[in-house]
Amino acid sequence: MQPLYDLLANLAGPPLVLAASLRGRFGGRWRDRLGLARFPQPDRGRPRLCFHGASAGEIQAAASVIAAVLAERPAADIYLSAGTPAGLARAADFRAEEPRVSVMAAPLDFWGAAGRTMARLKPEALIILETELWPNLIRAVRAQGAKLILASARLSERSFRRYRLIRPFMAKLLAEFELIAAAGPRERDLFAALGAPHERLTVLGNPKFDRLLSQAPDSLARAAGLAARLWGGAPPGPLVVAGSTHPGEEDLLADAAEKLWPSRPDLRLVLVPRHVVRAPGLAARLRNRGLTVALSGEPGPLFPKARIVVVETLGQLSAFYALAAVAVVGGSLCLGLSGHNPLEPAALARPIIFGPHMPSFAAEAQGLTAIGGAKTSRPETLADDLALWLDDPAAARAAGEAARDFLAARPAAAPALASAILGFIPEKAVRPCLG
Numbered sequence: 001m002q003p004l005y006d007l008l009a010n011l012a013g014p015p016l017v018l019a020a021s022l023r024g025r026f027g028g029r030w031r032d033r034l035g036l037a038r039f040p041q042p043d044r045g046r047p048r049l050c051f052h053g054a055s056a057g058e059i060q061a062a063a064s065v066i067a068a069v070l071a072e073r074p075a076a077d078i079y080l081s082a083g084t085p086a087g088l089a090r091a092a093d094f095r096a097e098e099p100r101v102s103v104m105a106a107p108l109d110f111w112g113a114a115g116r117t118m119a120r121l122k123p124e125a126l127i128i129l130e131t132e133l134w135p136n137l138i139r140a141v142r143a144q145g146a147k148l149i150l151a152s153a154r155l156s157e158r159s160f161r162r163y164r165l166i167r168p169f170m171a172k173l174l175a176e177f178e179l180i181a182a183a184g185p186r187e188r189d190l191f192a193a194l195g196a197p198h199e200r201l202t203v204l205g206n207p208k209f210d211r212l213l214s215q216a217p218d219s220l221a222r223a224a225g226l227a228a229r230l231w232g233g234a235p236p237g238p239l240v241v242a243g244s245t246h247p248g249e250e251d252l253l254a255d256a257a258e259k260l261w262p263s264r265p266d267l268r269l270v271l272v273p274r275h276v277v278r279a280p281g282l283a284a285r286l287r288n289r290g291l292t293v294a295l296s297g298e299p300g301p302l303f304p305k306a307r308i309v310v311v312e313t314l315g316q317l318s319a320f321y322a323l324a325a326v327a328v329v330g331g332s333l334c335l336g337l338s339g340h341n342p343l344e345p346a347a348l349a350r351p352i353i354f355g356p357h358m359p360s361f362a363a364e365a366q367g368l369t370a371i372g373g374a375k376t377s378r379p380e381t382l383a384d385d386l387a388l389w390l391d392d393p394a395a396a397r398a399a400g401e402a403a404r405d406f407l408a409a410r411p412a413a414a415p416a417l418a419s420a421i422l423g424f425i426p427e428k429a430v431r432p433c434l435g
Helices: 002-022 056-072 085-097 113-121 135-143 157-164 167-174 185-193 212-231 249-260 276-288 317-323 343-347 359-370 379-390 393-408 414-422
Strands: 048-053 077-082 101-105 125-129 147-153 179-182 201-203 239-245 268-273 293-295 308-310 326-329 352-354 374-376
Touching: 002 135, 048 056, 056 077, 056 085, 056 125, 056 147, 056 414, 077 085, 085 101, 113 135, 135 147, 147 185, 147 414, 157 167, 157 185, 179 185, 179 414, 185 201, 212 317, 212 343, 212 393, 239 249, 239 317, 239 343, 249 268, 249 276, 249 379, 268 276, 268 317, 276 293, 276 308, 317 343, 326 379, 343 359, 343 393, 352 379, 359 374, 359 393, 379 393
Parallel strands: 048 077, 048 125, 077 101, 125 147, 147 179, 179 201, 239 268, 239 326, 268 308, 293 308, 326 352, 352 374
Antiparallel strands: none
């Protein structure tokens, strides 16, 4: 099946990459992408480890594991690669606080780019976060004699159903990994059902959440600057912040706000689309509905002249959550979506609402709901569910504190993952340079 994959990747890959780049979901650092970047020769006394994640969430998880690895092995030579502009931006932020880490864009999985990258980088191990299963990248790592580890391994039900159609190919791919550390028991069972070797499967948790509480003070500090831009002074009323929204959800949120405005004219709404390249078009569509809308980059103050602000820049979601009276987690209100991270607003002690479609964060959603830190809402009840907390600030504060306590009670996953990874890397790793 590998020859068929190569044929399809080489033919379909370029137009798909071009389309994604035009939509702002890919691109940048093309020397890295094409496998043309050059790297210093590895120091045989310093193990070279490469971590890879797709976007901002996976890079957040990688950052936690890298920090734990460097705490155990401070001389390690660390490279961090990302697949999307959001991921690269998050990786650059991490490098600013940890300059021992080098950042690169992930190579394309066609035209030999992955092979050229790994032949030049020569890592001791590639640690992939979540589910970035690129066959040619995996093959290129193996050609260099390096270890392969899948950390915080996760699968959505939709991805599982798709992969199950090619189970023999997936089983062969998963057999290349020395370790598949699943985020939870459900994920472990899904990977086992795809043919992953049972003796290489374990559950070590999701490090994506490890750093959220420690980053909360920074988000709160940045929120003060945002508040000045939004209001120019003290907020006159409550703010609902909807993060990582998808097409269709913004209209549902605007509908809910319109239902609330007769009784809460001071209510304001911030929409943070999952893909910020959509922001101008989203703002135009809402204006066509007769709503007053501002883009976050316009001269401030933005409220009260607008009732809705659409965020058009990356990296501000946490700061906006810090200003929220109620946080709404996107990717969850419309059928076919799988939800986004509800623990980001939990770290900031904000009451949380999400829709019924949260399979990617099912355990977190269930736990937050059980302790009263979150509510599951539906489009038809969204306005009423928002009103319950907007009209009872004391209950909203209690819910936010419960959400933060739920996050604080979670054990950190990164230290166990770091120890497992380093268990495959000898203290003085010396290996021949192949290729």
